[in-house]
Amino acid sequence: MKRVLLLLVFALLTVATSVPLTKIRDNKPAEARLGFFPPVPVIKALTADQYQFVSQVISLQCLFYFGSLVEQPGQRPDLQRIYRALYTSTRLDPYNMDAYYFAQSVLTWEPGLSPRVVELLEYGFAHRPWDWYLPFFLSFDYAYFLKDYNKAGEYLAKVAQLKPEIDWYVTLASRYFYEGGSTALALAYLKEMIPTARNEAIKRRMMTRAEALEKILKIEQAIVAYRKRFRRDPKELGDLVNGGVLDLIPEDPYGGSFYLDKDGRVRTTSKLAHGAASSGTHKN
Amino acid sequence: MQSLRIRKRQLAAFTAVAIKGGIRDRVLAAIMVVGLLLLLTTPVVAVFSMRQVLALATSYSLSIISLMGLLLTLFIAMGLLAKDLEQRHVYTVCSLPISRSAYLLGKFIGFAVLILWAVVILGCFSAVALFVLERIYPTARGFAWGAFVVGLWFQYWVFLIVGAITVLFSTVATSHFLPLALSVGLYFGGYSAEAVRYFIRTAAGQKELGPAVQWFGNVVYWILPNFSLFDLKNQIIYGVALNARELLLTQTYALSYLAVLLVLSTLAFSRREFL
Numbered sequence: 001m002k003r004v005l006l007l008l009v010f011a012l013l014t015v016a017t018s019v020p021l022t023k024i025r026d027n028k029p030a031e032a033r034l035g036f037f038p039p040v041p042v043i044k045a046l047t048a049d050q051y052q053f054v055s056q057v058i059s060l061q062c063l064f065y066f067g068s069l070v071e072q073p074g075q076r077p078d079l080q081r082i083y084r085a086l087y088t089s090t091r092l093d094p095y096n097m098d099a100y101y102f103a104q105s106v107l108t109w110e111p112g113l114s115p116r117v118v119e120l121l122e123y124g125f126a127h128r129p130w131d132w133y134l135p136f137f138l139s140f141d142y143a144y145f146l147k148d149y150n151k152a153g154e155y156l157a158k159v160a161q162l163k164p165e166i167d168w169y170v171t172l173a174s175r176y177f178y179e180g181g182s183t184a185l186a187l188a189y190l191k192e193m194i195p196t197a198r199n200e201a202i203k204r205r206m207m208t209r210a211e212a213l214e215k216i217l218k219i220e221q222a223i224v225a226y227r228k229r230f231r232r233d234p235k236e237l238g239d240l241v242n243g244g245v246l247d248l249i250p251e252d253p254y255g256g257s258f259y260l261d262k263d264g265r266v267r268t269t270s271k272l273a274h275g276a277a278s279s280g281t282h283k284n
Numbered sequence: 285m286q287s288l289r290i291r292k293r294q295l296a297a298f299t300a301v302a303i304k305g306g307i308r309d310r311v312l313a314a315i316m317v318v319g320l321l322l323l324l325t326t327p328v329v330a331v332f333s334m335r336q337v338l339a340l341a342t343s344y345s346l347s348i349i350s351l352m353g354l355l356l357t358l359f360i361a362m363g364l365l366a367k368d369l370e371q372r373h374v375y376t377v378c379s380l381p382i383s384r385s386a387y388l389l390g391k392f393i394g395f396a397v398l399i400l401w402a403v404v405i406l407g408c409f410s411a412v413a414l415f416v417l418e419r420i421y422p423t424a425r426g427f428a429w430g431a432f433v434v435g436l437w438f439q440y441w442v443f444l445i446v447g448a449i450t451v452l453f454s455t456v457a458t459s460h461f462l463p464l465a466l467s468v469g470l471y472f473g474g475y476s477a478e479a480v481r482y483f484i485r486t487a488a489g490q491k492e493l494g495p496a497v498q499w500f501g502n503v504v505y506w507i508l509p510n511f512s513l514f515d516l517k518n519q520i521i522y523g524v525a526l527n528a529r530e531l532l533l534t535q536t537y538a539l540s541y542l543a544v545l546l547v548l549s550t551l552a553f554s555r556r557e558f559l
Contacts, residue, residue, distance in 0.1 A: 041479060048475040049442075049515045053347040056340050060332050095522040101335040128522070130425065133335075199334050 034065045034081050040091040055093035058085055059102055066106060067201040076273075079110050083117075090120060094127040104137040105193070105202045109209070109272070114145035132162035139173065140189045144182050166192070183217045208253050212272055215250035219258060219266045222246040233264050294386040295393065302394020306360055312398075315359065319352030319406050326413040330421075337421040338414065342432075342521045345410035349403065350439060354471065356402050357443040358464060361450035364391045365553075366460035385550040392451060392546065399443045407436045428523040434531065435516035441538040442514045446471050448545035449509075455552040473504070474511035481505040509541050 037043065037058060047054050062082050069077045086107070089099040100121055108117040118141050125134040135158035143152035152173075160170045169192055176185035190210040197203035219237065225245040226234050237260060240246035252258055256270025306312055323345060330341035365388065368374040377387060411432065418427045449470050453463035483489040484501045493501070513534045518524045 041483070044479055045472065045476040048472050049350055049511065049517065050347050052517050052521060053343045056333070056343055059334075063332070063334060093518075095339075095518055095524070097336045097339065098334045105334075197334075198337075202334065 034061065034078065034085060037085060037088045040088055043088070043092060052093045052096070055089045055096045056098060058089040058092070059096060059099040062086060062089075062102055063098075063199060063201075066102075067199070079107055079113060083107055083113060087120065090123060094123065097124075097128070097131065097133070100124040100134060100137070102202075104141075105197070105206065108137075108141055108145065111271075114141055117141065118146065130162065132159050132166070135159045135162065136166070136169075136192075140185070143173070143176070144186055144189070183213055183220060187213050187217060209272060211253045212268070215252070215258070216266050216268075218250060219246065223264070223266070234260065236260055291383055291386050294382050295390040298387050298390025299394040299397070302360075302364060302391040303397055305363065306394065306398040309359070309363070311359055312356060315352055315355050316402060316405065319348055319402075320409055322348045322352070323406065323409045323413060326410070327417060330417060336423075338417055338423050338427060339521045341414055341417045342427075343517065345413060346435070346439075346517055346520065349406045349410060349436070352406060353399065353403060353439065353443050354446065357399060357447050358450065358467060360395050360398055361447035361467070362454070362460050362464055364395055364447075365451055365454035366457065366463050369454065369458070370460055384554050388451065388455075388550055388553050389546065392448065392549075395447050395451075396444055399447065400440060403436055403440045403443070407432075425523045428520055431516060431519040431523070431526055434526060435520040438514040438516055438531075438534065438538075441535075441542075442474075442511055445474075445509050445511075445538065445542055445545065448542050448549065452545050452549045452552070455549050455556060470508060471511070474509045475515070477505045477508045478510055478512040510537075513537065 038046075043054060044051050062085050066077050066082060083103070086099045086103050089096055093099075103117045103120050107113045118138060121134055121138050121141070125131070125138065128134055135155040139152045139155035139159060142148045142155060156170055156173055159166060169188060172188050173185055176182070176188070187210060190206050190213065194203060194206050194210065197206060219240070222240045222245040223234060226240055226243050229245065230243060234240050234243070237246075237249045237258060241248060249258060252268045252270050254268065254270035254272055256268040258266055258268050261267045326341050326345050329344050330337045333340040365374070368377075374387075378384060411429075414427060414432075446467055450463045450467040453466045454460070457463050480501050484493060484498050489498070513530075516526070519526050
């Protein structure tokens with residue numbers, strides 16, 4: 001009887017400490033949640049022949065961290081930290097495709113991070129020369145983010161070589177490179193990526209972006225129609241509605257508002273990111 | 285001088301003793317069961333992957349085999365000699381007209397058979413899980429079954445060398461903790477030695493490390509077993525091509541390194557004084 005009582009007391013004590021501890025852990029800053037990774041040589045020395053698995057654990061940790069924060073209002077994942085974790089992961093195991101895929105799906109759209117993601121992907125392609133996905137990502141990044149159409153073309157040729165079945169994308173992308181139609185290029189790219197995304201958080205993120213880009217494309221097409229009809233540029237998006245080339249200004253799925261910048265390009269106050277709309281100041 | 289036939293009989297007898305002892309050992313059975321249970325979780329872990337389910341499953345399975353194999357190696361190899369010495373069983377054996385080398389080598393062969401069984405059983409479990417996953421999540425390049433078998437074979441040789449290191453240290457140590465600690469240290473050192481040598485050869489290494497440290501690093505590289513040679517995980521997981529010449533050289537290196545360790549062990553054990 002005494003033992004059962006002791007068992008109950010200690011079991012209760014365990015639960016009683018676990019609950020507040022879980023709360024404390026949940027409230028830890030992002031840095032603590034994603035964890036700190038020592039330099040690659042140190043990890044390699046400590047993990048002996050387990051470093052491939054450790055590399056995959058690090059990329060999965062990034063995914064869990066991202067997945068747990070991305071859908072919560074007011075919470076933005078620390079993307080710089082994710083980049084550093086993925087860098088470590090790929091240096092541990094240069095073949096780890098999950099790390100490259102995650103970097104491409106999540107980090108490359110963030111301002112300032114795309115050149116670093118391109119470096120990461122080029123490192124990956126040097127080790128995975130059979131994988132058509134890496135030149136596919138690189139051709140898109142060079143064209144869409146870095147506006148380096150020569151490099152984009154080089155990687156596109158490699159995609160065509162490695163995956164002849166994807167010729168529709170290669171043809172389409174080449175045309176967009178020529179015409180500078182970056183929104184349509186991004187849409188074509190996302191339409192190839194969405195059906196193959198296995199992770200729900202990443203898939204939803206891509207779908208929201210595709211939805212936003214479709215709306216931007218619709219506005220861009222209305223601007224072209226407006227120019228044809230009135231032989232001048234619209235001053236604001238309202239002109240497109242008043243001119244009868246657009247039924248109504250579409251809603252930004254990120255919660256922001258679309259507007260025309262001083263160069264006449266379609267922009268949004270959300271900067272195509274959840275939670276950034278409140279900081280947008282533009283009125284249109 | 286004992287005849288070769290008697291020596292062979294002694295060798296076989298000690299091999300049988302080592303195998304029976306290993307089979308009866310509950311700790312070893314527990315390690316195997318844990319390993320097999322962990323291998324059953326392979327599909328659960330693998331589905332978390334975003335792009336390479338089969339690669340994650342393979343990496344996870346190989347890690348379990350490597351980890352469980354190492355635990356089995358250390359436990360069995362420690363029991364071969366160190367425990368016999370500590371519990372003084374060896375005194376009775378050595379008072380009989382038998383060859384000490386036959387005693388040591390016979391026990392080591394028993395250890396090698398036990399570890400081979402363990403690797404085969406764990407490998408078969410892993411292969412079944414990977415075979416099923418390959419059907420569910422096919423990859424463009426297919427799974428490298430040949431590399432899988434070759435990789436497990438070389439993993440087995442890592443265990444043999446670690447076991448021989450434990451036996452060698454057991455022949456000179458007075459407790460079983462020292463061989464265990466040194467074997468674990470050399471296991472990690474064996475996987476890092478190549479990376480250390482690479483670093484020494486880089487411009488940063490030449491600049492940051494003094495000549496004495498560089499010399500020491502190189503000496504350590506040549507003395508320690510280079511386990512990086514035996515690590516074929518990239519070839520298994522990602523289908524990177526195997527190099528036949530490199531494999532042949534690695535196998536010869538493994539054989540000769542193991543032979544050196546066993547000869548040293550028999551020399552040390554033959555000269556050991558039992559008080």
